[in-house]
Amino acid sequence: MRWQRRHVLSxxxxxxxxxxxxxxxxxxMLEVLARPIRRTPALRGRTVVLFxxxxxxxxxxxxxxxxxxxxxxxxxITASGSSVEKGxxxxxxxxxxxxxxxxxxxxxxxASGAPYFVAERVSASVINAGDGxxxxxxQGLLDALTLRGALGDLAGKxxxxxxxxxxxxxxxxxxxxxxxxxxxxxxxGPPTLIPSAWREGSAPDGVTYERDxxxxxxxxxxxxxxxxxxxxxxxxxLASLREYRTAWGITEERAARLRPGVPVLHxxxxxxxxxxxxxxxxxxxxxxxxxVTNGVAVRMALLYLLATAGAGAAERLDELAPxxxxxxxxx
Amino acid sequence: MRWQRRHVLSxxxxxxxxxxxxxxxxxxMLEVLARPIRRTPALRGRTVVLFxxxxxxxxxxxxxxxxxxxxxxxxxITASGSSVEKGxxxxxxxxxxxxxxxxxxxxxxxASGAPYFVAERVSASVINAGDGxxxxxxQGLLDALTLRGALGDLAGKxxxxxxxxxxxxxxxxxxxxxxxxxxxxxxxGPPTLIPSAWREGSAPDGVTYERDxxxxxxxxxxxxxxxxxxxxxxxxxLASLREYRTAWGITEERAARLRPGVPVLHxxxxxxxxxxxxxxxxxxxxxxxxxVTNGVAVRMALLYLLATAGAGAAERLDELAPxxxxxxxxx
Amino acid sequence: MRWQRRHVLSxxxxxxxxxxxxxxxxxxMLEVLARPIRRTPALRGRTVVLFxxxxxxxxxxxxxxxxxxxxxxxxxITASGSSVEKGxxxxxxxxxxxxxxxxxxxxxxxASGAPYFVAERVSASVINAGDGxxxxxxQGLLDALTLRGALGDLAGKxxxxxxxxxxxxxxxxxxxxxxxxxxxxxxxGPPTLIPSAWREGSAPDGVTYERDxxxxxxxxxxxxxxxxxxxxxxxxxLASLREYRTAWGITEERAARLRPGVPVLHxxxxxxxxxxxxxxxxxxxxxxxxxVTNGVAVRMALLYLLATAGAGAAERLDELAPxxxxxxxxx
Numbered sequence: 002m003r004w005q006r007r008h009v010l011s012x013x014x015x016x017x018x019x020x021x022x023x024x025x026x027x028x029x030m031l032e033v034l035a036r037p038i039r040r041t042p043a044l045r046g047r048t049v050v051l052f053x054x055x056x057x058x059x060x061x062x063x064x065x066x067x068x069x070x071x072x073x074x075x076x077x078i079t080a081s082g083s084s085v086e087k088g089x090x091x092x093x094x095x096x097x098x099x100x101x102x103x104x105x106x107x108x109x110x111x112a113s114g115a116p117y118f119v120a121e122r123v124s125a126s127v128i129n130a131g132d133g134x135x136x137x138x139x140q141g142l143l144d145a146l147t148l149r150g151a152l153g154d155l156a157g158k159x160x161x162x163x164x165x166x167x168x169x170x171x172x173x174x175x176x177x178x179x180x181x182x183x184x185x186x187x188x189x190g191p192p193t194l195i196p197s198a199w200r201e202g203s204a205p206d207g208v209t210y211e212r213d214x215x216x217x218x219x220x221x222x223x224x225x226x227x228x229x230x231x232x233x234x235x236x237x238x239l240a241s242l243r244e245y246r247t248a249w250g251i252t253e254e255r256a257a258r259l260r261p262g263v264p265v266l267h268x269x270x271x272x273x274x275x276x277x278x279x280x281x282x283x284x285x286x287x288x289x290x291x292x293v294t295n296g297v298a299v300r301m302a303l304l305y306l307l308a309t310a311g312a313g314a315a316e317r318l319d320e321l322a323p324x325x326x327x328x329x330x331x332x
Numbered sequence: 333m334r335w336q337r338r339h340v341l342s343x344x345x346x347x348x349x350x351x352x353x354x355x356x357x358x359x360x361m362l363e364v365l366a367r368p369i370r371r372t373p374a375l376r377g378r379t380v381v382l383f384x385x386x387x388x389x390x391x392x393x394x395x396x397x398x399x400x401x402x403x404x405x406x407x408x409i410t411a412s413g414s415s416v417e418k419g420x421x422x423x424x425x426x427x428x429x430x431x432x433x434x435x436x437x438x439x440x441x442x443a444s445g446a447p448y449f450v451a452e453r454v455s456a457s458v459i460n461a462g463d464g465x466x467x468x469x470x471q472g473l474l475d476a477l478t479l480r481g482a483l484g485d486l487a488g489k490x491x492x493x494x495x496x497x498x499x500x501x502x503x504x505x506x507x508x509x510x511x512x513x514x515x516x517x518x519x520x521g522p523p524t525l526i527p528s529a530w531r532e533g534s535a536p537d538g539v540t541y542e543r544d545x546x547x548x549x550x551x552x553x554x555x556x557x558x559x560x561x562x563x564x565x566x567x568x569x570l571a572s573l574r575e576y577r578t579a580w581g582i583t584e585e586r587a588a589r590l591r592p593g594v595p596v597l598h599x600x601x602x603x604x605x606x607x608x609x610x611x612x613x614x615x616x617x618x619x620x621x622x623x624v625t626n627g628v629a630v631r632m633a634l635l636y637l638l639a640t641a642g643a644g645a646a647e648r649l650d651e652l653a654p655x656x657x658x659x660x661x662x663x
Numbered sequence: 664m665r666w667q668r669r670h671v672l673s674x675x676x677x678x679x680x681x682x683x684x685x686x687x688x689x690x691x692m693l694e695v696l697a698r699p700i701r702r703t704p705a706l707r708g709r710t711v712v713l714f715x716x717x718x719x720x721x722x723x724x725x726x727x728x729x730x731x732x733x734x735x736x737x738x739x740i741t742a743s744g745s746s747v748e749k750g751x752x753x754x755x756x757x758x759x760x761x762x763x764x765x766x767x768x769x770x771x772x773x774a775s776g777a778p779y780f781v782a783e784r785v786s787a788s789v790i791n792a793g794d795g796x797x798x799x800x801x802q803g804l805l806d807a808l809t810l811r812g813a814l815g816d817l818a819g820k821x822x823x824x825x826x827x828x829x830x831x832x833x834x835x836x837x838x839x840x841x842x843x844x845x846x847x848x849x850x851x852g853p854p855t856l857i858p859s860a861w862r863e864g865s866a867p868d869g870v871t872y873e874r875d876x877x878x879x880x881x882x883x884x885x886x887x888x889x890x891x892x893x894x895x896x897x898x899x900x901l902a903s904l905r906e907y908r909t910a911w912g913i914t915e916e917r918a919a920r921l922r923p924g925v926p927v928l929h930x931x932x933x934x935x936x937x938x939x940x941x942x943x944x945x946x947x948x949x950x951x952x953x954x955v956t957n958g959v960a961v962r963m964a965l966l967y968l969l970a971t972a973g974a975g976a977a978e979r980l981d982e983l984a985p986x987x988x989x990x991x992x993x994x
Binding site for chain 1: 707708709710712736738740750751752755756758759760761762763764
């Protein structure tokens, strides 16, 4: 199939084929990243603007290095010190980014839906790098790439997602990406942090809610621990961080009871000793660093597909020419 | 003519020929920006430092993307977190930037005149990206480029500039750039926000002060609305933002009374609903986004002229070679 | 000799030969920086991450421009707005940087020893860009390069270092770099700001403590004035800044009594009128700007040696091919 989309806002309405196409392209990008010179000229002279209205380090750097590996020019805009602070509307900000030459706007925003608002109003491509509680599609795709690397075909595989589901754009995007690939999702977390409809039997297709973490982990082929925002405790949604760990943490003891080879993922940054023990985060089951590396490849794939939409994926693979060896003189 | 200047501090003392030369060069840069690969190797291996001691997003990004389109290396220094905060003098900061390799220092500073102080003390070229109330020459040049694109020759054309003239480096630089090109400027704004001498009949050559906005707009060939700093109200210079809009705003009603085709400009970021209505800002008369795009081209032109001073403009145009196509391997 | 190290954490345990190798490589880099196109493709497609958990402008820009002159890709992470603020451990942050593709992590941190902790736990190379009071090895190397440029062979040369020795990673790294090259160091500064063991006769080999600045300057072949952190006064370690200048400042009068040609250095940013007079800082003895330029060359040398470790230095010099001239089309 050919890539048809102009934006990446959520994988909620994506077909399995679209997801597969991105994963295939990301796999090609992993090969680029394994070269001595991690760079291809594919997007030379193209401009990618990273608009992070909400703080982020790893996602911003991941997109930045992905864009640079494709030889694109990048410019970063954060909320602080920007015209956003001077009262400019979001609409005007993004129209300005486009008029400055941005062909792709990577955008993180605290407001759910903000990237949709933007995408309808610009001719540039928009990639949602996380919008409020809503979606974080590149996280879903990188988790899918990571799980496929570990488990192969995800059909029938059981993936436990544990933690604060209610406020988690990661959980939503994991569901929207893994279920079309055939995975079944078992959710677990404090009842105050689960959407009430899901708790009461109306979870999405392919998703079940388990009352305790042991039932979710039982028979799991993979486990995703979610970051606990410590603000949840202040908001009265949690008794204490210590109790959270006891009830829902992916502790060393719980990890030891998983079947051999069952991997553990976490979107980062981790609160070690709360939602995940350090021994698990850095133990043999951990795929946390693989997720980070795969994230660069997935973002390269999406930047590339958006920038070259119209040509078929197969032909495009030929374009990933290696950069010239560094000791030669470009002439 | 040949470009002779080492710095761009203000267009106040520029000849018409110098302004024309930059506009001609900027027009060539617009062609570079229209290429599939928006990049020319003209400034490869040259270093442009963006020193923004006062916050800015759009101007910083515009210079940054201009420099990158010319393949220059860039580094950004802002006041916060910098040695400026550690008590270093401005002189030492810029001498350091030069010793680090900066060939061109793009500088925004809250103090009027700061770029002049710097320019006298470094061998690097200095571009003023806005100094206090004094000057913002690249804004004047991009407004000139935009108006010429819309109106052709500016000789005898009437340009209304409406708003807080007193504190506006944009108004000053527009006057200093548009008048040499033959335009006549009609100013309007609250009497508290107009230099008193200008109000009392001693406006610069080519400039008239009109007591109300309707008289300024009457017969205008173009309108420039200025950003209203909301601090002006706190300082007692304004009754209320609502009254400001009523008296001086470029409202939908006022815009409707302009002759067909008369364009409206704004330097951004806009306070929509105060100095300009959203319907005007995004309506058919608006050239706001064209200004942003032209700003990149004007800054490319200036960076290029400063970096290659000595060669004539005509020869230099040949140097704007396209970058290699992205699918080929540089060898 | 061949470069063998994977990290640059301190020069404390370096041999004279290693220091010489870096200085020789840096001298080659100065030639690159003197070219019309200050860029070599040596590190194209390699990723250098600048992790500045403590604020810095000049050191960050120096490393950034060094990396860009070698054509490396860079990404900057500062403590504010980063996952460091979100409670992530230092270990997780640097593992993430490595998983993102960082081959070299340049790191400034307020905690002495932090880069050692990191270096033991990553496969990437780590360069210490200043850790607490402990070490700032690239400053020691750039000071050595600067002093050798001014004085030739440092064997038997007397270098006075004046100021707050106790809290100075610069003083420590200067000692650890200059003494192996044969220099003798004379320290002077307020007794409250000298390590007590050093004051009492147990200074390191090659280092003497002088009770007053005049004795330190007497017979000096070069003088290094250290930055005075103004917080020291608040902490009660200093009477007043005025008294500090009188007792320990490199004033115009003191500089006039130095032998002709004796140079004065300062790591910057300077508090002019406190530890150094403006007339000295910008007078004929000053090598302050030379230090800045040499800093870029030293950092290029280290980035290059770390990135290409395994090949001999002599062969590597051939790799510093000039970039293509800017007017030609890479094809």
